[in-house]
Amino acid sequence: MSDDAPLRLYQAFVHQDPASAIKVVEGVRATGTTQDQIFDALFAPALAFLGAAWACDDVDEIAFTQAAVVAEQITSFVTPPSAVLDTGVTVIIGCMHKDRHAVMKNIIVAALRGAGDRVIDLGVDVRPADFLEKVDETGAKIVIVCAEILQTARSVGRVRDMLGGAGRDDVVLLVSGGPFQADVRIAKQAGANGVLRGAESAVHLVAKVAADRLTSAGGPT
Amino acid sequence: MRAGSHDAILAETLARRGQVGPAVAACYAALGEDPAQPGVHALLAELMLAGDFYDEAAAAATKAIELDPDCAPAYLDLGLAYDRRGGMWDQSILVWHELAEVAEDLVTARVQLGEAFAAASFDEEAVDAWKAALAIDPKHPRAMYNMAVAALKREGVPTALPTFRKAGELDPSQDDLFFAIAGIGPVPDVLPDPDAVPDERGALLEAAGVLARAEDYFGAQDLLSAVLESDPADPDALALAGYMYLKQEAVNEAMAVALRALTLSKDCIAAVYVLGVAYAKHPGLGGHAARVLSALAVSVPAHPMPHVLLAESLMGLQRFTEAMKSYRTAVALDPACVRARFGLAATLLTEGRHAEADWEVRRAAYYDTKRQNLFWTLWDAYRRGGEPG
Numbered sequence: 225m226s227d228d229a230p231l232r233l234y235q236a237f238v239h240q241d242p243a244s245a246i247k248v249v250e251g252v253r254a255t256g257t258t259q260d261q262i263f264d265a266l267f268a269p270a271l272a273f274l275g276a277a278w279a280c281d282d283v284d285e286i287a288f289t290q291a292a293v294v295a296e297q298i299t300s301f302v303t304p305p306s307a308v309l310d311t312g313v314t315v316i317i318g319c320m321h322k323d324r325h326a327v328m329k330n331i332i333v334a335a336l337r338g339a340g341d342r343v344i345d346l347g348v349d350v351r352p353a354d355f356l357e358k359v360d361e362t363g364a365k366i367v368i369v370c371a372e373i374l375q376t377a378r379s380v381g382r383v384r385d386m387l388g389g390a391g392r393d394d395v396v397l398l399v400s401g402g403p404f405q406a407d408v409r410i411a412k413q414a415g416a417n418g419v420l421r422g423a424e425s426a427v428h429l430v431a432k433v434a435a436d437r438l439t440s441a442g443g444p445t
Numbered sequence: 446m447r448a449g450s451h452d453a454i455l456a457e458t459l460a461r462r463g464q465v466g467p468a469v470a471a472c473y474a475a476l477g478e479d480p481a482q483p484g485v486h487a488l489l490a491e492l493m494l495a496g497d498f499y500d501e502a503a504a505a506a507t508k509a510i511e512l513d514p515d516c517a518p519a520y521l522d523l524g525l526a527y528d529r530r531g532g533m534w535d536q537s538i539l540v541w542h543e544l545a546e547v548a549e550d551l552v553t554a555r556v557q558l559g560e561a562f563a564a565a566s567f568d569e570e571a572v573d574a575w576k577a578a579l580a581i582d583p584k585h586p587r588a589m590y591n592m593a594v595a596a597l598k599r600e601g602v603p604t605a606l607p608t609f610r611k612a613g614e615l616d617p618s619q620d621d622l623f624f625a626i627a628g629i630g631p632v633p634d635v636l637p638d639p640d641a642v643p644d645e646r647g648a649l650l651e652a653a654g655v656l657a658r659a660e661d662y663f664g665a666q667d668l669l670s671a672v673l674e675s676d677p678a679d680p681d682a683l684a685l686a687g688y689m690y691l692k693q694e695a696v697n698e699a700m701a702v703a704l705r706a707l708t709l710s711k712d713c714i715a716a717v718y719v720l721g722v723a724y725a726k727h728p729g730l731g732g733h734a735a736r737v738l739s740a741l742a743v744s745v746p747a748h749p750m751p752h753v754l755l756a757e758s759l760m761g762l763q764r765f766t767e768a769m770k771s772y773r774t775a776v777a778l779d780p781a782c783v784r785a786r787f788g789l790a791a792t793l794l795t796e797g798r799h800a801e802a803d804w805e806v807r808r809a810a811y812y813d814t815k816r817q818n819l820f821w822t823l824w825d826a827y828r829r830g831g832e833p834g
Contacts, residue, residue: 275703279678327799331598424765
């Protein structure tokens with residue numbers, strides 16, 4: 225990146241010339257500066273120049289505002305990538321049959337999507353056969369079953385049985401809910417591979433499972 | 446309260462001074478003379494509530510309502526007693542519903558009604574109650590925080606976070622942080638006259654700060670221009686300008702002057718604040734916001750708000766465990782920080798810890814109603830309206 229790039233970007237702001245501003249950004253990107261670096265290396269110094277010009281009264285209030293508008297127009301070119309990259313990992317999630325406690329499921333769904341996973345939300349009161357059907361349809365290798373009451377938590381084993389009966393023992397079954405956290409034996413009895421302890425735990429555990437599967441199988445999850 | 450009841454007047458005076466024990470004794474003396482005084486029963490309920498004697502408070506408030514079904518302060522104390530005691534959501538819903546009818550414009554009654562509904566898992570009714578509260582007062586932070594938590598339960602953190610931030614902006618405590626950092630005192634009764642301020646940096650900057658706090662941004666800007674005219678490289682003046690731009694939703698302008706201020710002086714904490722808040726307003730700059738606000742929390746460790754701001758930026762990055770830690774630090778520094786309590790509740794929900802989350806919301810309600818001094822507002826209105834008998 226050339227040393228005068230921030231100055232040229234600042235000048236484009238002041239001249240209210242978004243096209244030139246974008247040209248400066250693209251020029252910097254062409255030198256190998258990554259998207260993550262552009263904001264700090266180029267945009268922030270250019271804004272600091274603009275602030276200095278305003279303080280010195282080199283630009284008046286109206287010109288300052290107009291320059292800020294141009295800065296806004298090119299923000300999407302300089303901010304770090306906001307959309308998380310698609311991990312390619314498909315996760316099927318739902319609340320166990322007869323369980324309608326959706327809060328934790330909803331939070332986990334949002335967190336996994338935020339992490340770039342492809343989440344198929346089956347909703348609440350999901351029968352074991354519906355999990356299997358969706359696994360067959362999508363080829364997903366990770367299933368999360370949520371259960372917040374003891375009765376439904378104890379019945380999660382039916383999902384594992386259903387998957388096993390269909391020859392889908394390769395599917396990783398993760399469980400979420402208070403009963404599993406209170407007594408991990410319930411999860412083991414259900415044939416679960418892991419217990420999620422919240423949204424952050426879900427993101428980490430799914431990423432770990434996906435990474436392990438990629439390492440061992442060399443294929444997508 | 447009936448005229449001539451010396452003990453009742455004494456009880457009120459003592460209660461207003463916070464002398465709970467003697468005030469309780471005066472209430473009992475007044476009721477010994479005449480047990481049919483709803484105002485005194487309501488006062489007794491408030492005093493019991495202050496001492497966290499919830500059953501006694503509920504009993505006194507119930508008696509007041511029996512004597513006068515329009516006794517609004519008694520409904521308030523009865524509802525608060527049920528809420529703080531916990532496990533009495535059905536009764537609580539009825540009481541807040543009644544208070545919302547008795548005092549139609551009382552936003553808090555509707556907010557509390559919503560919280561009682563939410564605690565009883567009537568989520569849709571809860572949202573309706575908070576919407577009714579916001580219809581009366583669109584800038585009520587606690588109603589907004591509750592809406593954010595409701596959004597979190599339905600759609601997760603990404604949907605809830607903007608509402609949390611919006612509620613935070615309605616909450617004056619964030620502005621208080623900036624003024625504390627910048628050393629700007631409370632707004633005086635008489636605002637400084639910009640034309641009469643001595644042409645000296647300290648006086649100009651101080652007066653500009655006061656005017657900014659009083660939201661006279663034009664007056665403040667005139668004084669700042671005078672400071673910058675003599676020294677365009679004054680980081681404190683730039684930081685104050687940045688704050689004012691933030692308040693006017695001019696985020697890029699705020700960012701520009703804050704970055705300039707920090708180029709001049711990396712130690713300008715007020716500019717760090719402005720930059721952190723400006724970054725937090727940009728959807729793609731969550732990581733930048735977290736870094737800057739982390740520096741702010743290190744620089745101002747004894748104030749709860751930097752930890753809250755940091756926690757909110759960490760929530761946006763899905764670093765819920767770290768966010769919870771920051772919220773807990775904020776709550777430890779100021780147990781009455783409603784924004785931190787609701788944020789902590791949100792992080793607890795991300796771990797499925799519903800009971801603890803409910804507890805934090807209840808504590809937020811506890812401190813918020815205390816801060817608002819609602820009882821005395823209702824009591825004074827009730828007194829003006831007179832009592833039966």
